[in-house]
Amino acid sequence: MNPYVLSILLMGLGLGTTVTFASSHWLLAWMGLEMNTLAILPLMAQHHHPRAVEAATKYFLIQSAAAATILFASSTNAWLSGQWDIQHITHPLPTVMITIALSLKLGLAPLHAWLPEVVQGLDLTTGLVLSTWQKLAPFALLLQISPEIPLLITSLGLISMLAGGWGGLNHTQLRKVLAYSSVAHLGWMMVVMQFSTSLTALALLMYVIMTTSAFLTFKLLKSTDMNSLAMSWAKTPSVTALAPMMLLSLGGLPPLSGFLPKWLIIQELTKQELGLVATVAALSALLSLFFYLRVCYCLTFTSSPNNLAGVAPWRLESKQISLPLATSTSLSILLLPISPAILSLTLPLF
């Protein structure tokens, strides 16, 4: 893509999230969300093939519907209460509408059906931007309105964990697996939102780090389905050794850092006398763990499932910058021992 256009689009993405973070008026928040939607569309369609254009179209329609609902709900709130402040929204009707619209934007179940198909049609870099950066702005708004509708948020979280776990089973395409993992992690972030927004933010931060590592690993290995993971030992043995750790961290297995948010969330839920929710959450993590484990299993193969006359893939030297992958993989594996430090840094902030 033309580098000037690319830089304008990326700066538009940054500006959109910044505007939503800085806003206290619903219209300004809506403007930031629309900027994010618009700026990512050419990035999605940049490879000009029909699947990418289909993904961009689906993304555009879904996000526009959600943005229109946010506009409608904030106008309704202005009509009913006379003001546009984000944190002073109290009437249940607009609050529920905005929550549903934001969960459509994020890909929370039961409004998650678009996410696997959109992520599948994108290349891994754009999929990474979609799964990490585009989640930040709607999250900022949800954190601010969550005190009003705790039951809805917790229900959305529970359903997302279960839908993300069950939906991710029996896939061969890695991008769809990562999309369902996104749904499940968003569910974990939602269930604790009514009790501790800091834990939600911590879970989001950990999810961003681990997903960055996952997408960058698959990009380095140039593999988008599980069969092609089998030859990763010949491409980069070190990544092949560390990638299972990173995937199990996504699954929330101790002693990896993905265990930290899940542990703290279950602890908080238990302290708040929601033992059943905590149990369902822990059991749904088992569902997700299964498909992460399946991807790890494919990484341990030494030859890809193929006919005898099949051709081995090209193993060219990769020009990808290794620093982001190295940093995010290290962080997604090794952070658990310093959890008190992480907690002291994140808990007072939100």
Added chain:
Amino acid sequence: MVYMTYLLLIGLVLGLAAVASNPSPYFAALGLVTVAGMSCGILVGYGGSFLSLILFLIYLGGMLVVFAYSAALASEPYPEGWGSWPVSTLMLVYVLLVVCVSVFFSGGWFEGSWVTVDEFSEFTLFRGDSGGVALMYSSGGGVLMLGGWVLLLTLFVVLELTRGLSRGTLRAV
């Protein structure tokens, strides 16, 4: 005056039902013209003459014209109007739905509370729509520039998406 507003509102709702009943884009655009025209009339009736003028010029005279040209480019041989069975059935359903909902909600507190957004005392008059425009340029200057930048970003997005004609992203036209 009330009768005039009543007629305009009926036209508005009928136009909305006409758009929502899924005819071909040409007829839907006609429905949109009706909706915009009626709503401009209602706006004028409640003191928002500037807003109504802007709506007519920009919405009908700018965006709808561009839409009409685009729809003409992607024309179909047998367009469906309101003479065709599915479209007219859907329109009937929507009109009936509106009648039911209005019967359900009639007589509430919101029936008699439409007022203009003007403020006036002995020697001053503040018109809602023009005052809003003045505010947009004074206190809202920063957000106005942000809005202008977002429109420029939209232009770049559209140009990038349609770059390349038959080799580009949108290859049909």
